[in-house]
Amino acid sequence: NAGVMQNPRHLVRRRGQEARLRCSPMKGHSHVYWYRQLPEEGLKFMVYLQKENIIDESGMPKERFSAEFPKEGPSILRIQQVVRGDSAAYFCASSPPGGGQNQPQHFGDGTRLSIL
């Protein structure tokens, strides 16, 4: 009964490169959320997706960041032209369809992105 799977667990990039973070939600889950955690801080919402749809991207930086959740395959968070300030832990969470506001979200173990 696999949980939320994120890969890679650790990712190192040089400034200006692209970072791709992957998230496979729990089986049967159709809602995916991405959060960013800076050192010594809580998680900040970035984007909420359902299959082939971005529902809420109010937490996404306006430039360089994008996310998708295709019909087949994992959700991808893509960061173009990375900068040092992008260094953080990026967490994906998923929840099942239905149930509304009372559904807890289930989190992966995160991808720790380091920018050299």
Added chain:
Amino acid sequence: AQSVAQPEDQVNVAEGNPLTVKCTYSVSGNPYLFWYVQYPNRGLQFLLKYITGDNLVKGSYGFEAEFNKSQTSFHLKKPSALVSDSALYFCAVRAPGVGSQGNLIFGKGTKLSVKP
């Protein structure tokens, strides 16, 4: 705007003693409140939630939380702390629904340290 405050950065407790981790919230409408725990280099694990009903909510690993509407608080409690409870604890509130479910808004976290 929805928000969550965790007034203590760190809580120190002796093993066997009761513990409380504080959380206050600000929401418009009915609050949907959650507690999560994070161990080093791991994702967040769901502990418990308050939606409606009894003000005392029981969750995983012997934890419980007390919802107090007049004080807008949702403190996490455990009658007898274990060393293995040492971790980072996050309180969260559900954002107003965008789509069928909204994202979580997290407090900054409280580091719980339980000494033998």
